Amino acid sequence: MTDTTLRTPGNGGETHQTTDADHPVLTTNHGMPISDNQNQLKAGARGPVLLEDEVYREKINHFDHERIPERIVHARGSAAHGYFECTESLADITVADLFQKKGQRTEVFTRFSTVAGGAGSVDTPRDVRGFAVKFYTSDGNWDLVGNNIPVFFIQDAIKFPDLIHAAKMEADRGYPQAATAHDTFWDFISLMPESTHMIMWAMSDRTLPRTFANMEGFGVHTFRFINKEGKSTFVKFHWKPRAGLASTIWDETVKIAGADPDFQRRDLFERIERGDYPEWDLGVQLFDEEFANSLPYDVLDATKIIPEEVLPVKIVGKMVLDRYPDNFFAETEQAAFVPSHVVPGIGFSNDPLLQGRLFSYTDTQLSRLGSVNFHQLPINAAKGRAEAAGCPFMNQQRDGHMQMAVPKGRANYEPNSLAKAGEQAGAREDPDKGYKTFPSEEQGQKLRIRPESFADHYSQARLFFRSLDPAEQAHVASALVFELSKVSLPHIRVAVMANLRNVDEDLATRVADGLAMDLPEASPTAAPVLDMEPSPALRIVRGPREKHTLEGRTVGIFFADGTDREEYDSLIAAVKGAGGHPLTIAPKVGKVPLSDGSTVTADAQLFGQPSVTVDACAVILSAEACAKLVKEGAAVQWVMDAFGHLKAIGHNADSKPLLDKAGVEPDAGVTDLELFVDAAKQRYWDREPKVRTLA
Numbered sequence: 001m002t003d004t005t006l007r008t009p010g011n012g013g014e015t016h017q018t019t020d021a022d023h024p025v026l027t028t029n030h031g032m033p034i035s036d037n038q039n040q041l042k043a044g045a046r047g048p049v050l051l052e053d054e055v056y057r058e059k060i061n062h063f064d065h066e067r068i069p070e071r072i073v074h075a076r077g078s079a080a081h082g083y084f085e086c087t088e089s090l091a092d093i094t095v096a097d098l099f100q101k102k103g104q105r106t107e108v109f110t111r112f113s114t115v116a117g118g119a120g121s122v123d124t125p126r127d128v129r130g131f132a133v134k135f136y137t138s139d140g141n142w143d144l145v146g147n148n149i150p151v152f153f154i155q156d157a158i159k160f161p162d163l164i165h166a167a168k169m170e171a172d173r174g175y176p177q178a179a180t181a182h183d184t185f186w187d188f189i190s191l192m193p194e195s196t197h198m199i200m201w202a203m204s205d206r207t208l209p210r211t212f213a214n215m216e217g218f219g220v221h222t223f224r225f226i227n228k229e230g231k232s233t234f235v236k237f238h239w240k241p242r243a244g245l246a247s248t249i250w251d252e253t254v255k256i257a258g259a260d261p262d263f264q265r266r267d268l269f270e271r272i273e274r275g276d277y278p279e280w281d282l283g284v285q286l287f288d289e290e291f292a293n294s295l296p297y298d299v300l301d302a303t304k305i306i307p308e309e310v311l312p313v314k315i316v317g318k319m320v321l322d323r324y325p326d327n328f329f330a331e332t333e334q335a336a337f338v339p340s341h342v343v344p345g346i347g348f349s350n351d352p353l354l355q356g357r358l359f360s361y362t363d364t365q366l367s368r369l370g371s372v373n374f375h376q377l378p379i380n381a382a383k384g385r386a387e388a389a390g391c392p393f394m395n396q397q398r399d400g401h402m403q404m405a406v407p408k409g410r411a412n413y414e415p416n417s418l419a420k421a422g423e424q425a426g427a428r429e430d431p432d433k434g435y436k437t438f439p440s441e442e443q444g445q446k447l448r449i450r451p452e453s454f455a456d457h458y459s460q461a462r463l464f465f466r467s468l469d470p471a472e473q474a475h476v477a478s479a480l481v482f483e484l485s486k487v488s489l490p491h492i493r494v495a496v497m498a499n500l501r502n503v504d505e506d507l508a509t510r511v512a513d514g515l516a517m518d519l520p521e522a523s524p525t526a527a528p529v530l531d532m533e534p535s536p537a538l539r540i541v542r543g544p545r546e547k548h549t550l551e552g553r554t555v556g557i558f559f560a561d562g563t564d565r566e567e568y569d570s571l572i573a574a575v576k577g578a579g580g581h582p583l584t585i586a587p588k589v590g591k592v593p594l595s596d597g598s599t600v601t602a603d604a605q606l607f608g609q610p611s612v613t614v615d616a617c618a619v620i621l622s623a624e625a626c627a628k629l630v631k632e633g634a635a636v637q638w639v640m641d642a643f644g645h646l647k648a649i650g651h652n653a654d655s656k657p658l659l660d661k662a663g664v665e666p667d668a669g670v671t672d673l674e675l676f677v678d679a680a681k682q683r684y685w686d687r688e689p690k691v692r693t694l695a
Helices: 054-064 157-167 183-190 193-202 250-259 263-274 289-294 328-333 352-369 459-467 470-485 490-500 505-515 565-577 623-629 633-644 653-661 673-679 685-691
Strands: 077-086 105-114 129-137 140-147 223-226 232-241 279-287 314-323 346-348 554-559 581-586 616-620 649-651 670-672
Touching: 054 352, 077 129, 077 263, 077 328, 105 314, 140 232, 157 183, 157 352, 183 193, 183 490, 193 459, 193 490, 250 263, 250 470, 250 633, 263 314, 346 352, 470 490, 470 505, 470 685, 490 505, 554 565, 554 633, 565 581, 565 616, 565 673, 616 633, 616 653, 616 673, 623 653, 633 649, 633 653, 633 685, 649 653, 649 673, 670 673
Parallel strands: 554 581, 554 616, 616 649, 649 670
Antiparallel strands: 077 105, 077 314, 105 129, 129 140, 223 232, 223 346, 232 279, 279 314
């Protein structure tokens, strides 16, 4: 006999209904099974309800909107489908389905974005990049919503509107777009010392990624893994690009923006089209409360990292993006990433920035997508439990704007007992398999306050700067000079410089010299500034993840009428043999005659494919063609930029006059064709002092 008896919540202590085979499992709209549908999440039996209660908030938000635009941040986005494969089981640490079995694959949808610009801005400004991954697990969707930088500007979510208002275009004039080099941003930063660590990252090469495939990703916050015994382990998430870390140079970035505003979006599409699928390893830093308490900073502070030399990153899986969206609007634009969408086995810490995001993102999606039913859009729909119930979610939420489902039966509430009368049984909670929040003990007065452990704003900023390669340090100093030179109010520059003195005296001196200003007194600090051990893992240049390879990278081959056919064919074959993508470029695209009388069609035309769009450059001209091209500004600029952007340049003997005209000087990166492919696998940072003045 079917047991439909209800055990009503009350003084008896039992708060759950019975569940048997006749009743499907009650879930949230993103497919997560629910363990308790009778009580809000509280800090103690008589304590206040908690903001992170996604089950309650989704339910009440939906109810509130049952009767009846571009993202504010991260508007400029590009995305792709793929899969996550578990490479090391974490079954002893978490019950999260996707980490249970080595070799298990989970479908994903990943979106990369810039923060400050609108949807119509360019791909390559100096900006933080969003790195958001939606995992379609069998227990619902998990949204790991992070950035390509492991820290953030602020410690508490209540400051997020102020940060974004300051970073966006100025309210009275509507510019600059997708840029932080203006008064309001730096005014805010100068008055918020907690932003100093993030500013070091923002002014570094990390905010100028070469492509999405060359970018790290981070979960930013401290999360929890929860195992079947209910034990919690703190976790920080890292995405490590298998293609290696790579950035652009500021001058290169500016020129890419003019040559191809969609450079990174195009690169993602073309990599997938030709089978050079972008891949990342997923790594985790796992630690307990005792380890957290031993650190000289607070793991709940989103402006801090745990250096990899202190706590190594353990690789537990890989992500492969192998399919571009069929429709940009329906998928990339309508994808809704919400940090509170987790699955059993993953939980939250008390990071106040994370706690605020748990509310804010859902609220934003309700506004942006216009309906509490945004979870029904195909790109957002849970997939794991479709075979069990005919749809990937099961609950009594109904109606609302843009309702696309057709719920059946007359019971739109829970609990109900209509199954006794022959009606369809309603979904009920599952205390065993449903999501359980880790029962951490919380106590204390209700206060608007930050802990003293959040007070050190400069030690990790100093750690980051002193961990960088000298070339990267020069880039940070030069970026600060550029940005602050755009600040029109002198007192703002003075305040920023006062903060920089707490980071590194040499950095402050270099920036002051670049601005021709006197160094002010250092700003007061709320905690002692520590000299921490440098972390080489933070470097891009000459760091552990700067990969010397041609795999997945593009080599521009500049040729013209009369180019030697054998050199042309050999070079293309050599680039392909090294895993690179040869892109042939000529003054005219169609029917370029080669030395043997045959003709070939170039992939691109000289004026439309400047050297900033490729990773390495080769020039194979005939003497006659070279004599003409030394008088062509676009050809000279093509080679000059390649040299100035520290790229390898391969050339045949007849092309030498063009290199001379472009000011190319001999070094390890300027080679004949025989040595070119090996040389093309890296940039030549030692060349930089010859081609530009840095702070």
